[in-house]
Amino acid sequence: MNSAMLTGIGMTSARTRARMVERLKEQGISDQRVLHAMGIVPRHVFLEPALAQRAYEDTALPLGFGQTISQPYVVARMIEILIAGRELGKTLEIGAGCGYQAAILGVLSKQVFAVERIAPLLARARDNLRQAKLSHVRLKHADGNHGLPEAAPFDTIILAAAASSVPQKLLGQLAPGGRLAMPVGGAEQVISLIERGERGYMESRFDAVRFVPLLPGVE
Numbered sequence: 202m203n204s205a206m207l208t209g210i211g212m213t214s215a216r217t218r219a220r221m222v223e224r225l226k227e228q229g230i231s232d233q234r235v236l237h238a239m240g241i242v243p244r245h246v247f248l249e250p251a252l253a254q255r256a257y258e259d260t261a262l263p264l265g266f267g268q269t270i271s272q273p274y275v276v277a278r279m280i281e282i283l284i285a286g287r288e289l290g291k292t293l294e295i296g297a298g299c300g301y302q303a304a305i306l307g308v309l310s311k312q313v314f315a316v317e318r319i320a321p322l323l324a325r326a327r328d329n330l331r332q333a334k335l336s337h338v339r340l341k342h343a344d345g346n347h348g349l350p351e352a353a354p355f356d357t358i359i360l361a362a363a364a365s366s367v368p369q370k371l372l373g374q375l376a377p378g379g380r381l382a383m384p385v386g387g388a389e390q391v392i393s394l395i396e397r398g399e400r401g402y403m404e405s406r407f408d409a410v411r412f413v414p415l416l417p418g419v420e
Contacts, residue, residue, distance in 0.1 A: 270299055295360040
């Protein structure tokens with residue numbers, strides 16, 4: 202991907218991305234690290250060309266295979282919840298999709314692992330991250346319900362798919378003091394934050410969201 206494609210023009214330009222960051226501030230995102238990452242990762246390069254002009258709208262967009270790229274506010278909000286008062290540290294993402302959220306995480310942490318159950322999407326994410334020069338994000342074709350035990354424990358775990366409860370295997374891969382954020386629920390979902398403390402796990406609930414379901418197996 203050449204520098205012009207990364208920088209973008211018109212509705213994919215750096216100026217348009219800066220307006221997205223200003224909108225995130227207006228919506229309440231205040232962590233400067235998160236805003237910086239959202240401002241430098243070119244969301245348009247993670248989308249199909251036909252959708253690139255809509256990249257900086259605050260909306261989820263289709264990726265194919267029944268999956269979507271999350272709206273910018275939700276990406277920023279979940280990461281802000283996870284990073285508040287600390288660093289992300291060693292991070293695991295469940296549901297890499299096209300690689301956009303993994304790219305944001307890659308700006309904020311030097312150790313990022315991401316799993317994706319749909320092989321063609323994983324290939325797209327790998328190519329997108331390589332071209333965006335974030336090759337330190339490690340990707341694997343795997344069932345996210347099982348996490349990534351060979352690389353555990355993780356300081357941070359983030360899920361881009363919803364379930365009725367947190368998979369127990371993921372809780373077991375959370376390091377002491379670690380945090381996990383995911384959408385929890387069925388028709389009505391909220392962001393759930395799980396923190397592993399000395400006395401066990403504590404849960405806090407935040408914004409209402411809408412995500413695709415966390416499915417088992419690989420494709």
